[in-house]
Amino acid sequence: MKPQHDLPVACRTEVLALIPTFIVVAVDATGMGIILPLLPFYSQQLGATPFTIGALISVYALCQLIAGPVVGTLSDRYGRRGVLIVSQIGTLIGFVLLASANSLTVVFLARIIDGLTSGNISVAHAYAAEHSAPSTRKQALGTTSGAIGTGMLVGPALSGLLVQFGSTAPIWAAALLSLISIIATIGLLPPDHPESGVLDIHSAPEPESARDLLVMPSAWVLLGLLILFFLVNSMFLSQIALFLSARFSWQGHPFGAKELGGVFAYAGFINILVQGLLITRASRYAPDRIIVTIAFACMGAGFLGIAVVERISLLALSLTLIILGTMFIRTTLTAELSRSVPLNRQGVIMGLNQSLMSSANIIAPLLSGALIDRRLYATWALAMAATAACGAITAVGLLARPQVKIPALGRRVNRFGSF
Template sequence: MGTGFTAGADEGLRGDSSLALIPTFIVVAVDATGMGIILPLLPFYSQRLGATPFMIGALISIYAVCQLIAGPIVGMLSDRYGRRKVLVVSQIGTCVGFVLLAIAGNLTLVFLARIIDGLTSGNISVAHAYAAEHSAPSTRKQALGMTSGAIGTGLLVGPALSGLLVHYGDTYPVWAAAVLSLISIVATIALLSPDHPASEPLYQQRVPEPTLARTIAGMRYAWRVLALLIVFFFVNSMFLSQIGLFLSARFSWDGHPFGARELGAVFAYAGFINMVVQCLLITRANIFASDRIIVLAAFACMAIGFSGLAFAPRISLLVLFLTLIIVGMMFTRSTLTAELSRSTAINRQGMIMGLNQSLMSGANISAPLLSGVLIGHQLFVSWTLVMAAVAVIGVVLAGQLLPPQPGKP
């Protein structure tokens, strides 16, 4: 990362920004593949160790509590000491958490594994900050879309890999996730260029450094975007935390209830949709509609999908409503994350993404517990309709908080 770029040099580098982010894509994709292996497995893995639906929700909540504590700290440390160093430390924590999960013979060790992973989490928020810092303002959305596309790649490959390995035993997928996490650490060290907090960003001048409190208080438009992200995180966490047990109770495949393999297929499908949205749809959507319209439509898609999921009697309808939910979630996350990044100075990207992750963690504390109570009492229709109602709140808030025209907050 150099300093003192002229306007002409800046323009020249903009064309190469996508190439410069290829190492970031690789690192995030490998990291996300490890996470994708764990996501469909964790509910059933924990259930076999005696976890109730509420305890499965608590596993997600305790991870979120740790994220809430660590998120801003990780973000600000990456602003101060550089993205790559903090990313490596974060990935080491993830690797240790996976190893503990693989050797866990009881729920205590499972909880400990999630605590360690949560306290050192920050991989995605730091990667988003790295991508924002290495892209021009005009290509910021595409750069963040590239990291989201890497997550989609991982969430496509990881669950599919989990479904294949679970045939050999419950711990095989977890060990595979640990190995991938180790590969991710090596890839970060080998592929990402060293950065330094004193370096100027490639594409923007840094703003003067006000106090942290003044910076946070002055982010009025960012707080509007964060309010919408909180709504999204809440409904997203309700959905992800109990979708496995919901499908297991309501649907069967080849004569047996949905299990880790089938849930892996659902997550792999979600990863495929993510890739389609990021690579083909997100930029084209902006040609025809503003970010406000996109977010409104995305929350509406989620509301329709959740409402339909409550009464879907067949696998074909399940696929239809899951598609609406997944497409809505992908558009909402990508659009709001890019809008949040654009609302903040370039040298505050780590802080704002860390704050974003902490607010996500706050939603992830309460939402899985609510989900666990509803699913634990077999209130499956209520579970889906509560999520539909939250998505409708997102529609209303998006109409109130986002500007009708780009660039006019």
């Protein structure tokens, strides 16, 4: 056993070793952040309707759902680094096709290729986890999450600046970043050796593992709350661009890619603020179940706000409530979900979580697109407010339930207690 005074040095060494992973993930996330605010307007120029834009998001999510288990299995068998490089090459091809598109068919093809080869971030998460000791694993995953937050702050801001030079300029910039990410992965990340005992986190769960979850009420309640969150978040992200463009103007012209880039950059800033400061401080003063209840209520209030407000200042307040609620719910529920099951059931529960998110990203954009296509802007916002209210009511209704202990599975009751 190492002396106690040696542990901080070892921790610092491992954190420094994760700097290449941070660079790779940050560059990838920046590329994605560039595309997010631009895609709806770019597709509109090629004749896309709001429903078609929803279908673009849905087909990408469907391809992710299909490819996810395959990418995971390949990374277990052949190593994270090699699969990460192939995934990044797919993203690069998708960006080049998107920048060169002269029809919606090519745009769909670009998103399908990108979706089928997606997995950059998830594989990088696994790489970071496997190349860190248990004592520093939380810091390792926090490093990759911080890289995503950084990329999602810088990317939309870059998109807003570059769109002034043409609608394809941000996409070519994303392609260049993708190429840089490939070079960084090859040059900075050391090869891994799956044959040395890599944990197969993507392997198909054993039947008894899935059956065990049936007697874990807290896990199923958390998954139910996550379903509501994924649905409302996907509805919001898939059509917020066209909603703002139709309802609001800035300096005499409707909201466009530049203004939406500013909104996404602001969301990235709040994400960094929540992850770095607010989430820890909030946990000191309230249990997670109350934090989730308040966060759902904030989202609902924000959606009600965008349904009725007309002034930019009130719109900014409503969007802030939505973004804050989103960040707190995502972080808190995901952490609680991980703590709701034993260590040997982590793969099963996180696999279910990923499947639910992908399913929501397939269904919700189509519903959202149908509403915006018919110019039912208030109905769209009120539908999201109602879904968020269901989340808050569900959380409130569970506060008074007695705690449940499952000694057969050796699980401690988590901070949600009644969840």
